[in-house]
Amino acid sequence: MKPTEILFYALTAITLLSASFVVTARNPIHSVLALIMTFFCLSGHYILLNAQFLAAVNIIVYAGAIMVLFLFVIMFLNLKTDDEESKTTMTKLAAVVVGGVLLVVMVAVLRVGTAATYNPSSYSSKVGLVENLGIVLYKDYLLPFELASILLLVAMVGAVMLGRREPGDRHY
């Protein structure tokens, strides 16, 4: 086995283990930490694909910002006690149905879709580097890119509006 293959399999094993720990852990803080580990392993996969920029951005955005906020909120909620009893049969049933539907969708997609192929002789290993990514984003996909940024701007304005203090609100 080539070294990259060994790395790939090791990373995949850690990814799957930590991802399953996210859903099985009793303590929500452990879940969050396992999710951070999963994001790390995904970044490792990006690096194996020679997409360094995506790897770094994945760590900055997900592991560095979003998961910090997750941890922040969960620490405030203090969910240390087991609240297994609060989950009714209805909730469990709904969770099973949603998970099953998602599984069906994924199986269908994987059965129908075909993996993209590449030509090893003409393939450039620099395709995932930041310069090429920038050129692709600003040339071929300019409109979707700008639309996504407008969407983010709207979401930001919405968040500010929700968090704004109304004239009659209490001052903390």
Place this chain on the structure above:
Amino acid sequence: MNLTELIIKGILILVLFGVTLLIAMYSTWAERKVAGFIQIRFGPNRAGPGGILQPLADAGKMFFKEDFIPSQANKWLFILGPCLAILTALMSSAVIPFGESIKYDDLVIPVQGIEINIGILYVFGVVSLGVYGLMVGGWASNNKFSLLGAIRAASQNISYEIGFGLSIIAILMMTGSLSIRAIVEQQHGFAWNLFNQPLGFIIFLTCAFAECNRTPFDLPECETELVGGYHTEYSSMKLGFYLFAEYINMFVSSAIISSLYFGGYNYPGMDWVRETLTGSLGAATGHNLATLIGTLVLFGKIFFFIFFFMWVRWTLPRFRYDQLMNLGWKTFIPLSILNVVVTGFGLLFDIKYATWAIVVVMVILALVSSARAPKPAVQPQRT
């Protein structure tokens, strides 16, 4: 990559790692000496001449203290916290170029842990992970004060990362590269980014203070309100790791500030020095000596910034929490967005010193507002 190159690279990485640790160790001594100087007292002066062995004595003390884990604490996370803190602190110096290159036979090896084309993003990512050590440790202690300290650390780091990132973006727009080595190489000689980005530098410096949890932004360990903050329950070397991580972060931020804004290993007259040395000592030796001088210059800049960190710590009082948040969200983020926009205009119309316009306007506004502010009436002292 052949064996010689691998060995030289390995030695280089080990040396850089050792130097990082040594500087962090002696920063603790230097901090107390600087504090002593500013407060007109001696500082540590018992262990060795001038207290030079004080860090070793402190380390010995830290190692032999009782390693206490609170009974209600989450044991594994309690241990994981300081480990994460020191791990992320040590990771971030890997991409900093500490010098130009070493010539050996026909090999040219850059004085840098690893050269990647997204260097500054790597630093940014690792810095944003540093907060996990504080949060996990603070939560696992099972202490309300620790938890409050951890939450303050998290919110402070997230808030100041935005200003941090936006001030870097102005630099990236001017240099057109994410690699720190490319950014440093463009500041060849005396063309330092400081002269083009004065406002970006001030925002970056202040955000670096906040990211390192240094005074005046050390609210996560604010002892007047929170006992000891996130490390209230820690003792022995676990506490030592937290404190050590802070000093390593200080070193790394100083190195990054010097590389981004103060030209890294560049100094005025470096071409002349290089030509003279290569002319008199031969190509390889002269080149290596010139590299060494550049590295020493960089370390001089780093030591100045470490001193600056300490100087500020013993001069300014701590901010209040709402002042901290207002400064981050209502002052630095709009200012850095303005900085990015003005830098863009400067690049578009080829005006090199465009961002000085913001500085000039701000100074005028500050002078006007202080001139128009009502003067406090002089109250006669009661007898």
